[in-house]
Amino acid sequence: MGRSGRAPADRSEEEPDRPNLSRAARLRIILERDGATCVWCGRAVDTDLVPATTEHLVPRIKGGPSWVENEMAACARCNRERSHRTPAEWIDELERRGLEPDREAVLRTLHKLQEAIARRGGQRRARPYVQSQLRRLERGRPQPE
Numbered sequence: 001m002g003r004s005g006r007a008p009a010d011r012s013e014e015e016p017d018r019p020n021l022s023r024a025a026r027l028r029i030i031l032e033r034d035g036a037t038c039v040w041c042g043r044a045v046d047t048d049l050v051p052a053t054t055e056h057l058v059p060r061i062k063g064g065p066s067w068v069e070n071e072m073a074a075c076a077r078c079n080r081e082r083s084h085r086t087p088a089e090w091i092d093e094l095e096r097r098g099l100e101p102d103r104e105a106v107l108r109t110l111h112k113l114q115e116a117i118a119r120r121g122g123q124r125r126a127r128p129y130v131q132s133q134l135r136r137l138e139r140g141r142p143q144p145e
C-alpha cells in the first residue's frame, strides 16, 4: 500500500501516544494499516485457518517496545520460524527460499518506529538496532534495472 493512498484509518498511526493499547487492539490497527497479509511470506492472515500474529520488528528480547510502530502482522509459522533473527537476516533467508517478503513495508515501519522513538524518547537498546536494520535493508534493496 503506497503512502499516496492514505485511508482515513491511517490517522490511527499518527496519534503520538497510545502505549497502553491491548495486543488485540494493536493488531486491529496493524491489519488496517498494512492489510491482512503476512509481512514475511505474503499469505493472507486473519482468516479462520491462519490467524494473524503480532510480529515485533525489534524483538522484545532486544528491547523492542510493544508499539504499533514496532509491530507487523505475520502468520504464526513465519513468526515462530524467524525467532530472534533480525528483519534483514530473515528477509535474506526468505528470499533465498524464493519467497517475497515485503521489504518496503518493513522499511516503512522501521522509519515510523525511528520517528516514534525520537518523539517519545527512551528505547536506548532499540535505537541502534533500528538504525542498523535500516542501513542493511536499504543496502539490500533490489537495484532498478
Ligand SMILES: [Zn+2]
Pocket (backbone or CB within 6 Å): 038, 039, 040, 041, 042, 043, 074, 075, 076, 077, 078, 079
Ligand atoms: Zn508467513
